[in-house]
Amino acid sequence: MVNAQLPLLSVLVALPTVGALLLAAVPALRKMGRAVALVVSLLELIVALWVFVGQFDWAAAGSHQLVESWVWIPEMGVSWSLGVNALGAVMVLLAIALVPIVLVAGWDEDADPARDGTYAALVLVLETFMVLIFSAFDVVVFYIAFEAMLIPLYLMIGRFGVGDEATRKAAAMKFLLFSLAGGLVMLGGLVALWAQVPAALHTDSFFRLDTLVTLTADLAPAVQMGVFISFMVAFAIKAPMVPVHTWLPDTAAVARPGTSVLLVGVLDKIGTFGMLALCLSLFPGAAVQAAPVLCVLAVVSVIWGGLAAIGQDDIMRLVSYTSVSHFGFMVLGTFIGTLPAMVGAMFYMVAHGVSIAAMFLLSGWLAQRAGTGDMRRFSGMQRVTPVLAGLWLVSGLASVALPGLSGFVPEYMVLMGTWQKSIPLALFAVTGVVIAAIYLLLPYQRVFTGGPRKETGSLPDLGAREKSVMVPLVAAMFILGIVSAPVISALTPVAEDLLSPMSAVADQAPATSSAVLTEGISK
Template sequence: MLDQTFPWLTTMIVVPLVGAGIVWALPRSAHRFARPIAVGVSLLVLLLGILAALDFDTAAAGTHQLIDTKAWIPAFGVSYAVGVDGVGLALVLLSVLLVPLVLLAAWREHPDAGVVAVAESGDHAAVVAGVAGPGAVGGNRIRHYMALVLVLEAFIVAVFSARDVFLFYVLFEAMLIPVYFMIGAFGGLQRRYAAVKFLLFSLAGGLVMLAGVIALYLQGPGGPDGFMIDKLVGLDLPVTTERLIFLAFFLAFAIKAPMWPVHTWLPDAAEQAPAGTSVLLVGVLDKVGTFGMLTLCLPLFPEASRWAAPVIIVLAVISILYGALLAIGQEDLMRLIAYTSVSHFGFIVLGIFAFTSVSVQGASLYMVNHGLSTGALFLVAGFLVTRRGSQRIADFGGLQKVVPVLAGTFLVAGLSALSLPGLSPFVSELLVLVGTFGANKPAAVVATFAVVLAALYILLAYQRIFTGPVRDGLATMPDLSNRERWVVGPLIAAMLVLGFYPAPALDLVREPASVTLTQVGVDDVVPTHADPAAGASTSEDGSDQ
């Protein structure tokens, strides 16, 4: 164990903010230093994350550790309080892993200022979405993009570790600022529309959540630390009041997640955003929605969570099937990946509100594995789009012969998205389905159909892009460079390791799942199997049911 008094989380928040300030302060003549500085800062944060994980007691993963608390605005009951349990730590580690990969992916993907100017004129023939948009950052502006990524990293670490409801809300809203500029300033031809739509949806949800935050504080004990989550858990709230506050929080989280029918901002944002921005947006930021459901909605509003669970499960199943079906019919590669995520987030929400320890463990693990899988898929797609200058799947074909390494990485990333055994998403999806089956068989059975749909949207896309005759203009496409292999390689390695040996990740989420069920006040449903010899149903621990 390391020094348990060291403020690891606060340091991980401050370092990228300082790094962003340094990158922003670089003169235009020194913009070439923005890349190494930003990547170096992100690697330092990753090192801090690893050291924080070494200081974390996995045996007590259900309790919050690495705590740092300071009075912030005591007159209003607001504190600066950070700390993580196993789930929070896993998401923080995912975030600090993805950020340096995103920065490294954007290292050379930038057109000159003239190309960006042409993009403003709307001449699609002169500048395509994959060059002036997804994955592309122009000229001196590279330092602004790198700085925004570092600011976003600081907010991400802070929001996953916030232990004060008001602090969580401030960070929940503050994250919108860097993402808005990362889409609106560096995206495709319709970037402003996508950025404004993302902002309006998120602000609408945040406004409703603010009303819930204030109402929750008024129901609490008050005092200089009245917004502390630990002081608000277990309140004896009137039934109607609890349900209304729950709905205010849940709506904001459902928009962020995103769930059907408040998901429509995501495909537009993913289509127009740079590929690296989509990695952080879908792979990490959207997890704030499901993380909030798990760590705020359930413990703060247990009765309301049980009351709303049947409807939420129906919405989750609709999201699972709807996202998968729409992914099959997409012609735009980035929109296809976005719709697959709508389906995957449905699995996460289903696991949370099935209220079994196995399903909650699966949902918690799914948040991490989805970040690895979708992060790899967006990054590889970004490499494809940059080379071809188009996001339309129909503009590709026969690339397996031309770029075999790129084809292989896309296939592995795609197979992880359909939860192939041996890759980490399989473990989490299996846990969600098995855990849900014990509590809600119809929902689990219907959700299982998405496994078949996932095979369709991934394999059909691979077939159209990489098999068949080589399309005109693609015969000289370069394969992945060494830098690009270093970007994708760690994600594929992580998926393989956690696919064959998920124990380290499961150790982080197992105890928090049990704590969550206790807070919600539901009895766990243990998966059972038939014992032919005894003619009875036997639980996993061997006792008769």
């Protein structure tokens, strides 16, 4: 752990908040809300690049760096503690990089400047919570941000979504109820931790991650498993895993494309991030015991999400279901218990964030032009909007792991690592690759090939602004696909630190590890 000389992470948390407060307090600024928010988000990106390129030591990527800590609520053991290892750093960078892309992508969404200012302010508030979640070094601070982010997201879905008001509000409420339910279960786990640890150990930094790692090791196995399950419920909903995934397609169908980019591209990664940063580090024994069940559920998500995507008629729901399948790969790589798979799961979080952002934006632009996302209303769009069609195909191929694009290396690493532990499980997971080709190529055939329909035959192709938005996303797909070694090298020490205690537990109880997993899947 390396302490920071300056509160750099706090600056990254505070800067978007300042921008949002300016938009809220100065009516004149609201009329140019997106411009103000864009300036703030670009400034945030510049500061973040300086912090993580110039101040973060990537040679020690496994350690928590830039750590800052102040006593906040000593009676409850809560401190304002921030710090990131390589995984936290790349997720913070991903979140910060996508915000200006989202703002530019939806530049002309609001005819009313006042509404534009409100939506832009909500994006900045959401950016604050994204940075805070991925840099939190105190579990209560993580939980507070985990819950608080629901407020801007609820408004962005319910008030600023697309379609009729009743449908938007219903989807926003479903999203809120699922997320709140998971958060309340997690809160129960936090209370149980406080109650089960002797009062003499209730320090003013009780909920700091490094303190909890030591304290939870002495808890009874039943208590560890109970708190582990409470955390996993919250993170499984957020991930989203089958069967608690149903809120996602409903939300994506009514949310603005930019909202879906931030929700699925970044915020849903809180689920897998929490599994790695909290569940594995605090409860390695419980994670080993629960791994067989979680790996099976992950493969079910891979297959179910892919099959559900094939059956969709709405293009935004299609993209959301593909994400259910991809999150299954991430969860599988997290719990299968091999180094390649865990590194692949972490890499997958970044690669998926880039490709799914492009998929949501391109699909959203197509739906906005036609006034519908119903794929049955389209045909021959590659002749009408050739740039949009080509970029949609490239983004989809990155999403389904075409070699040379961003999704290939992490998906291959997850499958290879799974094969090392359980061949039957790996074979079931591979079927998700075949399904992925179907759910990409069939919609492409339906929407973009053939002869154009009369009602969509004169829709405009992407303009200069929209093309400029796609440039960094497509570039990132190729860079991550071709130059993968730096990302793998940075994430490997993090995975090694997480796997070490899990391996020690598995060695002591071999009956709970790979033999049981393989035997159970075979049966």
